[in-house]
Amino acid sequence: MTIEKLQEIDFEKLDGLVPAVIQDSKTRQVLMLGFMNNQALAMTRETGSVVFFSRSRNRIWLKGESSGHKLNVVSISTDCDRDTLLILVEPIGPGVCHEGYESCFFRTWQDDQWQINSEKVFSPETVYGAKS
Amino acid sequence: MTIEKLQEIDFEKLDGLVPAVIQDSKTRQVLMLGFMNNQALAMTRETGSVVFFSRSRNRIWLKGESSGHKLNVVSISTDCDRDTLLILVEPIGPGVCHEGYESCFFRTWQDDQWQINSEKVFSPETVYGAKS
Numbered sequence: 001m002t003i004e005k006l007q008e009i010d011f012e013k014l015d016g017l018v019p020a021v022i023q024d025s026k027t028r029q030v031l032m033l034g035f036m037n038n039q040a041l042a043m044t045r046e047t048g049s050v051v052f053f054s055r056s057r058n059r060i061w062l063k064g065e066s067s068g069h070k071l072n073v074v075s076i077s078t079d080c081d082r083d084t085l086l087i088l089v090e091p092i093g094p095g096v097c098h099e100g101y102e103s104c105f106f107r108t109w110q111d112d113q114w115q116i117n118s119e120k121v122f123s124p125e126t127v128y129g130a131k132s
Numbered sequence: 133m134t135i136e137k138l139q140e141i142d143f144e145k146l147d148g149l150v151p152a153v154i155q156d157s158k159t160r161q162v163l164m165l166g167f168m169n170n171q172a173l174a175m176t177r178e179t180g181s182v183v184f185f186s187r188s189r190n191r192i193w194l195k196g197e198s199s200g201h202k203l204n205v206v207s208i209s210t211d212c213d214r215d216t217l218l219i220l221v222e223p224i225g226p227g228v229c230h231e232g233y234e235s236c237f238f239r240t241w242q243d244d245q246w247q248i249n250s251e252k253v254f255s256p257e258t259v260y261g262a263k264s
Binding site: 013014019021023028029030032033045055075076077078079080081082084086097098099101104105106107108109110114117 | 145146151153155160161162164165177187207208209210211212213214216218229230231233236237238239241242246249
């Protein structure tokens with residue numbers, strides 16, 4: 001391991017946000033991509049549980065706050081340009097996707113169509129409550 | 133596999149771009165994250181080689197155009213919100229990072245510092261030419 005002078009993440013390119021790729025540390029499956037601002041990254045480091053900034057809700061979002069499906073942080077890496085994060089996690093719960101799948105990337109392009117490539121692992125209605 | 137009605141990727145949230153996570157299909161290592169616009173995605177599908185839109189150069193960018201380290205597409209997936217891509221690839225060449233590493237995510241946060249977690253696999257000076 002080479003120790004580098006501490007340099008901060010570059011939040012400037014996306015107006016205060018960086019993409020954070022979430023990968024299962026054991027299965028190596030890419031589970032989702034969220035965005036973090038400086039505060040979300042600090043909270044993720046401090047709590048050991050993944051915290052995003054929700055663009056749609058315009059607020060800090062503890063992943064799993066509704067579902068209980070939190071993401072325990074195993075490691076946090078950044079890339080050459082320091083404008084993207086790769087976070088290895090141990091997921092609490094069967095899946096990260098609000099539609100009930102293990103990974104949010106459950107659609108694959110095949111035969112000129114998006115096709116669902118996996119089975120649901122939990123019921124969104126049970127976990128999040130029935131839709132009104 | 134469930135076939136879905138074709139729906140397009142949502143390029144609106146980031147002014148015409150979506151993040152594209154690049155993962156090695158064999159090792160499952162996450163190699164890099166780039167951005168694609170509609171044209172880059174279409175070219176990626178048509179050519180079978182990953183094409184990004186470079187934000188810094190403001191133009192279409194065939195990954196590997198300088199280094200020869202192209203990325204052969206194995207599959208293209210999208211997430212629940214259709215605003216992110218996950219592309220599994222077979223890399224041509226030893227590494228994707230312009231700094232000489234296999235993955236751009238070569239720095240990991242440890243002991244309150246960013247530490248380099250891997251060795252260079254090629255010489256950037258040889259591949260890209262000496263810096264002027």
